[in-house]
Amino acid sequence: MSVAAAAAGRQVWRQLARNNTGTSAAIRRTISSLPKSHSQFRPTSLPAFTTTTTTTTSKAVPRLSQSQYRSYSSGGSSGDGTKVKFWPFVVVLAAGTGGWVLLINRQKNMPPNPKQTASSTKPTPAFSPSEVTVLFVLGGPGAGKGTQCANLVTDFSFHHLSAGDLLRAEQDRPGSQYGQLIQDCIKNGAIVPMEVTVALLENAMADAIKKSGSRKARFLIDGFPRKMDQAFQFEKVVCPAKLVLFFDCPEQVMEGRLLERGKTSGRADDNAESIRKRFRTFVETSMPVVEYYEKEGKVIKVDATPGPKEVYEDVKRKLVGKLGENF
Ligand SMILES: Nc1ncnc2c1ncn2[C@@H]1O[C@H](COP(=O)(O)OP(=O)(O)O)[C@@H](O)[C@H]1O
Numbered sequence: 001m002s003v004a005a006a007a008a009g010r011q012v013w014r015q016l017a018r019n020n021t022g023t024s025a026a027i028r029r030t031i032s033s034l035p036k037s038h039s040q041f042r043p044t045s046l047p048a049f050t051t052t053t054t055t056t057t058s059k060a061v062p063r064l065s066q067s068q069y070r071s072y073s074s075g076g077s078s079g080d081g082t083k084v085k086f087w088p089f090v091v092v093l094a095a096g097t098g099g100w101v102l103l104i105n106r107q108k109n110m111p112p113n114p115k116q117t118a119s120s121t122k123p124t125p126a127f128s129p130s131e132v133t134v135l136f137v138l139g140g141p142g143a144g145k146g147t148q149c150a151n152l153v154t155d156f157s158f159h160h161l162s163a164g165d166l167l168r169a170e171q172d173r174p175g176s177q178y179g180q181l182i183q184d185c186i187k188n189g190a191i192v193p194m195e196v197t198v199a200l201l202e203n204a205m206a207d208a209i210k211k212s213g214s215r216k217a218r219f220l221i222d223g224f225p226r227k228m229d230q231a232f233q234f235e236k237v238v239c240p241a242k243l244v245l246f247f248d249c250p251e252q253v254m255e256g257r258l259l260e261r262g263k264t265s266g267r268a269d270d271n272a273e274s275i276r277k278r279f280r281t282f283v284e285t286s287m288p289v290v291e292y293y294e295k296e297g298k299v300i301k302v303d304a305t306p307g308p309k310e311v312y313e314d315v316k317r318k319l320v321g322k323l324g325e326n327f
């Protein structure tokens with residue numbers, strides 16, 4: 001695991017702990033019981049995070065200065081000149097060995113060469129954007145992301161991966177050490193630490209590609225990234241995204257849809273209190289992600305207020321307009 005990845009992992013936990021004042025004591029307990037190293041809190045069933053090693057090449061060993069050498073002439077003579085004297089050799093050997101040890105220890109303490117570190121720790125995304133097309137699908141809770149993804153799957157043979165669905169499946173997986181954490185986050189409209197979600201997505205993408213038997217694939221990553229750290233991590237270790245589909249919808253409309261959905265969805269967060277928290281998280285944490293990608297010129301914005309058919313016509317027209325029929 002790279003130092004940067006470890007630091008990123010620790011940062012997430014610190015951040016979560018900081019943001020944690022309003023969340024349940026169960027989350028606090030879970031966080032405090034979690035190990036610091038982010039490689040250790042990776043779900044056991046999930047793929048390994050990209051790991052790289054940093055190597056430092058040994059530098060040319062500088063010569064010892066004169067003062068570090070024991071002078072042959074400094075010792076007095078003992079006995080007659082015909083006897084072989086061993087002690088000067090022993091002293092020279094000891095001094096030489098000491099010098100080597102000092103040098104090696106100094107090299108160990110030296111910071112690695114920045115050039116080497118930059119190239120050797122840069123993780124390569126698991127999937128190449130030349131083979132794998134990733135579209136992030138964003139929008140407030142209840143904006144209609146899942147509904148529109150289903151249409152896109154039919155017309156454009158996308159694989160649809162909902163981050164929320166993957167998290168709920170991990171939450172329900174017997175033996176998952178993240179079940180309680182995910183459950184608490186979802187109920188409180190909080191965001192599950194990115195390592196868990198990114199790993200679940202990478203795993204699901206790899207499965208879909210394996211099943212399809214083709215290295216080329218299109219993915220709709222629904223409800224993700226909801227936070228900037230997730231966006232950076234996913235693009236760095238999984239796959240750079242081509243575009244973001246953003247479903248823009250007023251809160252009042254989304255609330256009505258979610259309360260209606262809550263009558264049958266069985267979801268722990270489709271209730272008035274959780275909805276309020278989810279809206280807040282969306283405005284404070286997820287909208288900055290949309291704004292970031294807007295600045296990158298990667299956002300297709302769709303008004304999600306009309307009925308599903310009308311919304312889809314708009315999605316299709318804008319998507320094909322941007323990428324063409326055969327993207
Ligand atoms: N354009 C729309 N007009 C009215 N209802 C919609 C529309 N799109 C989705 N819905 C309904 O609203 C609820 C939330 O939609 P969903 O696709 O699950 O949203 P999200 O995935 O963004 O949370 C669902 O019950 C869905 O049937």
Ligand SMILES: O=c1ccn([C@@H]2O[C@H](COP(=O)(O)OP(=O)(O)O)[C@@H](O)[C@H]2O)c(=O)[nH]1
Pocket residue numbers: 139140141142145162163164165167185186187188189190191192193197222223224225226230269278
């Ligand atoms: O990347 C993600 C996606 C979802 N969630 C959690 O899953 C919940 C439900 O997300 P989903 O996309 O299923 O539903 P939506 O809120 O969009 O209706 C969110 O409120 C978060 O608690 C998360 O932590 N990280």
